[in-house]
């Protein structure tokens with residue numbers, strides 16, 4: 240296949256991780272980032288240089304007018320819907336960073352617009368492409384631990400950004416730590432355990448940090464009967480990033496503390512308890528972009544489609560309603 244021509248819209252922090260993927264996949268002859276858009280000229284120039292892109296521009300409309308097949312949207316949350324809708328109208332395939340949008344109405348409009356334009360629409364839930372979570376999913380699918388009864392997930396991060404950063408504003412981010420980072424684990428739990436029926440969330444803000452919640456404790460009840468707790472904390476001193484996932488099933492357990500570990504009464508090697516599961520190394524951002532390119536090439540629905548992004552967003556928004564009402568809330572889509 241000819242390399243897909245991609246326009247990168249938003250050349251800030253996470254665009255650096257995407258650029259790493261594009262450089263690798265360009266070497267494999269699969270893709271070419273031909274244009275970079277960012278109103279901060281220095282951001283656009285730096286990423287364009289890293290990617291040997293031909294064009295830079297400040298307005299996304301100018302990028303959409305160029306000959307690009309697809310766009311990768313790495314923008315503040317409040318711009319995802321506006322820019323994706325313009326891209327669909329221009330007939331471009333779209334990879335948009337998580338969360339898909341900040342409201343369900345916008346997310347639904349995006350899903351419908353992608354469908355009517357017959358283009359691929361993928362949301363950047365990159366953790367589904369992380370080898371440890373892919374292996375957890377594979378083990379679940381082969382029934383290694385039986386029916387999951389309880390799951391526990393944690394996301395801890397020390398988030399410190401320059402004054403005035405868009406992520407401090409609830410109007411721009413759609414919330415705080417949960418929609419910003421906890422959504423990764425919401426998406427994984429949804430992938431592993433199916434549809435979330437109900438949530439109960441308690442949250443707290445911290446003076447001088449974010450307008451939205453700095454921390455959230457959320458209980459999720461799944462249609463399958465499984466239950467999960469998710470702790471999301473953006474105010475952890477020192478720890479730059481620390482996440483964990485425990486899955487407790489009727490016939491075994493899995494966790495990823497210090498690597499992936501499995502205890503399964505169905506596997507003889509676990510007779511003495513948890514065993515370490517070796518994993519292949521892979522960069523989740525590179526693999527999510529590879530998946531996007533394959534979906535465009537084959538005309539396939541991505542693993543992390545717009546619809547899947549909508550499900551994760553719906554759980555986060557229900558959690559916000561729950562925290563406000565101080566009661567459990569049914570997840571509506």
Ligand SMILES: NC(=O)c1ccc[n+]([C@@H]2O[C@H](COP(=O)([O-])OP(=O)(O)OC[C@H]3O[C@@H](n4cnc5c(N)ncnc54)[C@H](O)[C@@H]3O)[C@@H](O)[C@H]2O)c1
Pocket residue numbers: 248249250251252253254276277278279282297298299313314315316318336337338363365419
């Ligand atoms: N997958 C992950 O693990 C992960 C990690 C961090 C961030 N993200 C997501 O990536 C997205 C971007 O976050 P970030 O940390 O890179 O933010 P950032 O603030 O570092 O970068 C955003 C960039 O967008 C540019 N921008 C603003 N308005 C624009 C416009 N109208 N047109 C073009 N460019 C514009 C800004 O100048 C900036 O360079 C968010 O959705 C965020 O949640 C994902």
